[in-house]
Amino acid sequence: MKTLAELAALRDKMKDKVALREGTGEKRIVVGMATCGIAAGARPVLNAFVVAINEAGLTGNVTVTQTGCIGICQYEPVVEVYESGKEKVTYVKMTSEKAQKVIEEHIKGGRPVKEYTIGEIKH
Amino acid sequence: MKELSLNILDITQNSIKAGAKNISIFLDEDTNYKLTLRIIDDGCGMTAEVVERVKNPFFTSRTTRKVGLGIPFLTLAAEQTGGGVSIESFSESEYPENHGTTITATFDLQHIDFTPLGDMVTTISLLIHGNPGLDFEFRHTKPSAVVELSTRQMLEVLGEIPLDSPEVIEWIRESLAEQYLTFYGD
Structure with a gap:
């Protein structure tokens, strides 16, 4: 059972590491979590980013945050990636599988996954 | 919404x-298979006039669109089981000392149109991950079992370590998942 005693053990283990982990915020992944996003499936997408960034140990320079309605509800789930000095990349109609590819190619590899971006959507 | 836990997140x-x-999320199942959801906050609240209007899908506080479907979706999920939604709110302008909103929704768990609760573990862990500065209290009870988590209690143990640290989020997930295993296991 995950008890508070176990949480205390976790705290003691983490104490020395905390200072190193203050985010530099090089990359920011923002997931739209308003009603439109959630209804379209944003929760598994956000969860996929949180889990993958945590597991890859990238929390030092990548932050995952939530935002409200971006105004393009028909393209939800929408994910924006901000990187200092670069243009914002907007991914649309995301899924948790697409999120994995974005992590690998864009977040780790530095190459945006063009086929998932808003510019590639046929009007 | 495909899961009630998505309405709760919303x-x-x-x-x-x-x-x-401070935000409390309570789910209470009674012996007659009635489920009561309460979301209680100490936010800015709403005036009586605004409370009247929020059930209308063509009312929203956001500026990007002219529709707001959060409360109507929850109302639909409740009413299609024979339950309902009520909102009690005290606005900051009228009650500067004691403001906030309580939303109560009731459901019949055995009704064929009851939306499954779904993944509360992910809903709660993502709420805490995205808002590490807020106090969340979660409790899901039924006559024979309970699942609970309090960030205030966690912070008393954690001290300076933030709630959104990967290890802490993982602990939250595992703690809730283990409790739910027992909750649904009997």
């Missing part, structure tokens, strides 16, 4: 946007 965003510092 409605709780309203509390966050209302500037709440």
Whole structure:
């Protein structure tokens, strides 16, 4: 059972590491979590980013945050990636599988996954 | 919404946007298979006039669109089981000392149109991950079992370590998942 005693053990283990982990915020992944996003499936997408960034140990320079309605509800789930000095990349109609590819190619590899971006959507 | 836990995630965003510092999410199942959901916050609240209007899908506080479907979706999910939604709110302008909103929704768990609760573990862990500065209290009870988590209690143990640290989020997930295993296991 995950008890508070176990949480205390976790705290003691983490104490020395905390200072190193203050985010530099090089990359920011923002997931739209308003009603439109959630209804379209944003929760598994956000969860996929949180889990993958945590597991890859990238929390030092990548932050995952939530935002409200971006105004393009028909393209939800929408994910924006901000990187200092670069243009914002907007991914649309995301899924948790697409999120994995974005992590690998864009977040780790530095190459945006063009086929998932808003510019590639046929009007 | 495909899961009630998605409605809960959505409605709780309203509390966050209302500037709440403390948010409680309670699910209570009684012996007659009635489920009561309460989301209680100490945010800026609403005046009686606004409370009247929020059930209308063509009312929203956001500026990007002219529709707001969060409360109507929750109302639909409740009413299609024979239950309902009520909102009690005290606006900051009228009650500067004691403001906030309580949303109560009731459901018949055995009704064929009851939306499955779904993944509360992910809903709660993502709420905490996205809002590490807020106090969340979660409790799901039925006559024979309970699942609970309090960030205030966690912070008393954690001290300076933030709630959104990967290890802490993982602990939250595992703690809730283990409790739910027992909750549904009997």
